[in-house]
Amino acid sequence: MPVVVIGATGTVGGAVARALLKDHRFTVRAVTRTPSTDQARALAEEGAVVVAADLNDTRSLCRVMEGAAGVFLTTNFWEHLSKQREIAHGMNAVDAAVMSNVHHFIMHGSDPTGADEPKCGYMDAKAAIEVYLRETSESLPFTVVKFPFLYENITSFFKPHLISPGLYTLPIPMESVPLDIMALQDIARCVVNIFLRPKNHMFRAVSLAGERMTVQHMADHLNKLFDDRTITYVKITPPDFATFDFQGSQDIAAMFTFLQKAQPRDTRVTRRIFHSVTIFDKWAMDNRDKLLAAMRGDDDTPR
Known part of the structure; x- marks a missing residue:
């Protein structure tokens, strides 16, 4: 199963890409703006096909998604600290997945902050991308995976x-x-299992812990x-x-x-997806x- 990982040279995307590569049912297209980085070369050595694309350019995303069965998206608010920029990146990825007829789109999501609470761009941007994703649900099967605090x-x-x-x-x-907490490698394994058994998680948000x-x-x-x-x-x-x-x-x-x-969060939900949680x-x-x-x-x- 060919899966595109957007953000593959970052911490979260890299963990998901490596978890997919360990399961030989998947081939991985690791998306990065700069394929010449050490992180990209390391993924290539581990078996990923490193491809260049930019979240600002929907056409470049369509090129790397062509023929892909799945997409995993993580966006990086901390790189630029712009909520609107992260939302635009997420919407571009969703649009490209719709145009590419992707079978299953999994995104790293978050709950939004409350109406009367201080605002967090990291959380609220991901929540806004989820809203946009749900608006396209007739065209794009999806799962939103909400991460806890990482070990x-x-x-x-x-x-x-x-x-x-x-x-x-x-x-x-x-x-x-x-605080709800979890190892990143276990979160990545949950993503793999959701790709393998999508029926139980389609059109849903899954909160892990x-x-x-x-x-x-x-x-x-x-x-x-x-x-x-x-x-x-x-x-x-x-x-x-x-x-x-x-x-x-x-x-x-x-x-x-x-x-x-x-x-x-209910830890039993996580263990039903991946039972060997560290x-x-x-x-x-x-x-x-x-x-x-x-x-x-x-x-x-x-x-």
Whole structure:
């Protein structure tokens, strides 16, 4: 089954492309604006057909979708921080899929922020793309996959932050509210299984979650891994996070304002799609070296 992955050289798209490549029932067209990048070359070495297209150019998208049975779309708000630009990109991908007679279109989606809540461009753009997608549902069978907070976030943007020698905190503004979380590789496997068994998920949104856990509980798990440092949780509120001096801080704060009030996701839904979901404790043990490397970029703890 030929599947086009849009955003294949990014973190999310790359994980989905690799999960598809591991299942020999699929061939993967990895879409990127720049096929010469290291990420694109790595995908080609793993068996993907790397193709050039641009989300600003619907005709280029039609070319790479020709003859494809499926499309996976992830759009990258954080690249440009423009809600309208992300919506336009998503609409172009939907239009191209309709014109190319794609059999199943899966997109990385999100709930919208509430009417009276702070606005998050990342969430609201994806929600707007879903609205547009549903308007085309007579022409384009689809599934929207709504991601939880990724385990992998704590090895990158939300890595443990040094607050004093040997002492770290997780900079996640959830306070004492549990957070829906899951490993990206398991989310990617869910996408593969939805492509394989589309009937159960067609014209639906699927909200994934592997576990639900407080940030303090996450820190407690991480503490088991290290003898020379302590990871704790100094509670931070979304309004506090919004004051941080970097572009996108207000969008992130708005996202966590929403997540603090969101209804818990049903992890049984996820396990019906992919039953071997990795628990956080196991993921943390398997990724100890990545966590350590992330912290070592920010500390003076003896090695």
